[in-house]
Amino acid sequence: MTLARNTVEMAAESSPQQPRVSMEEIAALAKRRGFMFGSSEIYGGIGGFFDYGPLGAILKRNVKNAWWRATVELRDDVVAFDSSIIMHPQTWVASGHVAAFHDKLVDCRNCKHRFRADHIPTPGKCPDCGMTGTLTEPRDFNLMLKTSVGPMEDSAAMAYLRPETAQGIFVNFKNIYQTARKRPPFGIAQIGKSFRNEITPGNFTYRMREFEQAELEYFVPDDGNDVACYEAWVAARKQWYADYGVRPERLRFYELLPHERPHYAKAGTDVEYLFPWGWGELESIAHRGTYDLDAHMQLSGKDLQFFDEASKSHYTPILIESSAGMDRTTLTMLVDAYENETIVDDAGKETRRVVLRFHPQIAPIQVGVFPLARNKPELVERARTIEGSLRRSFRTQYDEGNVGQLYRRQDEIGTPACIMVDYETLGDATVTVRDRDTMRQDRVATDQLVGYLGERLGER
Numbered sequence: 001m002t003l004a005r006n007t008v009e010m011a012a013e014s015s016p017q018q019p020r021v022s023m024e025e026i027a028a029l030a031k032r033r034g035f036m037f038g039s040s041e042i043y044g045g046i047g048g049f050f051d052y053g054p055l056g057a058i059l060k061r062n063v064k065n066a067w068w069r070a071t072v073e074l075r076d077d078v079v080a081f082d083s084s085i086i087m088h089p090q091t092w093v094a095s096g097h098v099a100a101f102h103d104k105l106v107d108c109r110n111c112k113h114r115f116r117a118d119h120i121p122t123p124g125k126c127p128d129c130g131m132t133g134t135l136t137e138p139r140d141f142n143l144m145l146k147t148s149v150g151p152m153e154d155s156a157a158m159a160y161l162r163p164e165t166a167q168g169i170f171v172n173f174k175n176i177y178q179t180a181r182k183r184p185p186f187g188i189a190q191i192g193k194s195f196r197n198e199i200t201p202g203n204f205t206y207r208m209r210e211f212e213q214a215e216l217e218y219f220v221p222d223d224g225n226d227v228a229c230y231e232a233w234v235a236a237r238k239q240w241y242a243d244y245g246v247r248p249e250r251l252r253f254y255e256l257l258p259h260e261r262p263h264y265a266k267a268g269t270d271v272e273y274l275f276p277w278g279w280g281e282l283e284s285i286a287h288r289g290t291y292d293l294d295a296h297m298q299l300s301g302k303d304l305q306f307f308d309e310a311s312k313s314h315y316t317p318i319l320i321e322s323s324a325g326m327d328r329t330t331l332t333m334l335v336d337a338y339e340n341e342t343i344v345d346d347a348g349k350e351t352r353r354v355v356l357r358f359h360p361q362i363a364p365i366q367v368g369v370f371p372l373a374r375n376k377p378e379l380v381e382r383a384r385t386i387e388g389s390l391r392r393s394f395r396t397q398y399d400e401g402n403v404g405q406l407y408r409r410q411d412e413i414g415t416p417a418c419i420m421v422d423y424e425t426l427g428d429a430t431v432t433v434r435d436r437d438t439m440r441q442d443r444v445a446t447d448q449l450v451g452y453l454g455e456r457l458g459e460r
């Protein structure tokens, strides 16, 4: 959602800092180190689709795991779910997506390029060819991607790739509460792919046509506690970003004004991060009333109310939703972790290093292990043995080569701890452990490594 902002929550927001890094630098680092690549690049790519490389795949998985851990595993009132991407087309009629999931599209008659009307910086002027008076009137463009199901490609076979995961939860509400034996207040969570045919995908992996959402749908009884419950979820999500070290001065929770939210919603908050180009939405948290269940009951004719055994009454629970983009959160972790800093060595020589200060739970690799010299088999073997012994407890990587370059590479991929196996190791079974952020080096006995690293890195 893009909205005019008139209130801000955190003091630092009124003076946003200069970007520490450009998106071009982030994209170059992501490609160089194997975080993200444009999809099908060998054929020239396809706009709005991205692939996650070996490190990016772990980074995104860690982000999803962190969300799942806090939202599902550490609570006893949220159950897991995983619905299909393609659903009955009527789902999207009931949800309102067929009628209203539109962006305004304008064409340039001169260069033939298409734009989202609200993405045109100078009204009436084409952002690509610069001509004025060549843009068409805005018209509605539905963002749902279509496909066909089965061997016929006629209109009866037409289906949509889901534009959000939430509807899979709503249509299954009864199946889930009955089988999980839950009663409101309780939540249903899922992480999965969603698809939107964005008119102008861009800003690297920020606006894509295929992306992943982590959605929590929390159902509460209509007993007057719904707004307090919504506020508790906003607080829980604030805590989550803080727990994973996202800089508070680059994060804001914008409370939607009554005219900015749907008529049935009592409250809404957009979580936004200060990207190099400005504020961008990561998540929306919304009080949705009974709108979604009501809409599906009306169109399907099926009962999705909760039956309360105790009072023998039926009611439609109120819904609190938290919907976070996992690709945007992954991008946030990358941008937020980025530092390009000057370091001074023992001889007073200044050099620059790029370091990603990931939270240890988010870092793709937690411990790098290297031999001091790769042509010394006894060092190589010892380093490999140590790396293997740590693998159960941490995400590890063995590497070898020039020492300076090894550290530089691990800093650039955000590895919090690096272990150097040297000649002393062969004699006294100790290693050097270098801390990514302080670059302090400790000598640690190899049989103490799991405890030493565990204290610094937490659980795997």
Ligand code: GAP
Residues within 6 Å of the ligand: 001, 163, 164, 165, 166, 196, 198, 205, 206, 207, 208, 209, 210, 211, 212, 213, 215, 281, 282, 283, 284, 323, 324, 325, 326, 327, 328
């Ligand atoms: N069920 C509610 C819902 O889908 P939304 O605000 O449209 O709400 C939730 O989407 C989140 O999904 C957004 O805050 C964003 O992080 C992510 N998202 C939406 N469109 C996206 C896109 N084109 N590319 C990447 N992430 C997107």
